[in-house]
Amino acid sequence: MSVPTWVVGSGGLLGGALTAELRRRGVNPLISKVLWHDNSLARAVLIEDARRLVADSAGGPWQVIWCAGAGVNGTTVEEFATENALLGAVLDELAAAGESGTVFHASSAGGVYAGVPAPPHTENSPVAPLGDYGRAKLAAEQLVTDFALRHEARAVIGRLANLYGPGQNLAKPQGLISHLCRGYLLASPVSIYVPMDTLRDYLYVTDAAEMVADTLDHARHAPTGAVTKIYGSGQSVTIGSILGACRTVFRRKPNVVLASSPLAAVQAKDLRLHSVVWPEIDERTHRPLPAGISSTLESIRHHVTVTH
Secondary structure, three states: OOOOEEEEOOOOHHHHHHHHHHHHOOOOOEEOOOOOOOHHHHHHHHHHHHHHHHHHHOOOOEEEEEOOOOOOOOOOHHHHHHHHHHHHHHHHHHOOOHHHEEEEEEEEHHHHHOOOOOOOEOOOOOOOOOOHHHHHHHHHHHHHHHHHHHHOOEEEEEEEOEEEOOOOOOOOOOOHHHHHHHHHHHOOOEEEOOOOOOEEEEEEHHHHHHHHHHHHHHHOOOOOEEEEEEEOOOOEEEHHHHHHHHHHHHOOOOOEEEOOOHHHHHOOOEOOEOOOOOHHHHOOOOOOHHHHHHHHHHHHHHHHHHHO
16 A cells, blocks of 8 residues: 655656656655645645645655745745745644654755855755755755654655756746757757856756655655755766757757856856765666657657647
């Protein structure tokens, strides 16, 4: 019998992939239809679903996977505070279920390590966000950590590398690979405002979903408290290499424009990552970058065909 599981943010890149992965493993997760633009309605739906999860667990184990969050670099402090207040409200509601619970919170490695020198960064590295996005992620991590400590629950803070793949929200100013694919299909230029030798770890979203699902299985047998884990492919590439891989897949040079942006100030040049926590979860074969770009391209091609 599977553990009652709730995926918050199932309409997003990671949440969607995780929902599919859990179903593949025989888990039918609770998903929420949340109107995120209306804070009052969003709060009401989330509280109701939190109560439903607790009721379904009947005093036994339960799992929450929090992948929600519309904030990106450039989002206001007030908007981040509103998002984190929703997370706090849900955790308060879950407190009634106490120690039987496990919370996975999807955070951002790039956001929290942006100002840290001497990569590669591990879970033992200090944190030093450069912008409001990273500071908001740290605040959310603290909410989840405090919840686990107060209520003898389990929590995993998942600091994820740059995710890419089918399902990325192209309305957001993030997701370079998806925007390059869309630019190729629509013959429109894509602006890049960081140096070509900028290093990032790109993790295909279904690989990430499998790793998180494995983590949940592992965490159920771990001591109570909070654990921080980095999720990445273990292979960092430059922006120039990304463009080269896209050229191979597209069979033409990507249409990019080198631009300037104040957001460049909150971007680290080198974000190599190396996880030293629960390393058995990282012992896997990751999708090669050209194959991931090709899958992303086909997904966006279908979307473009449907919407145009």
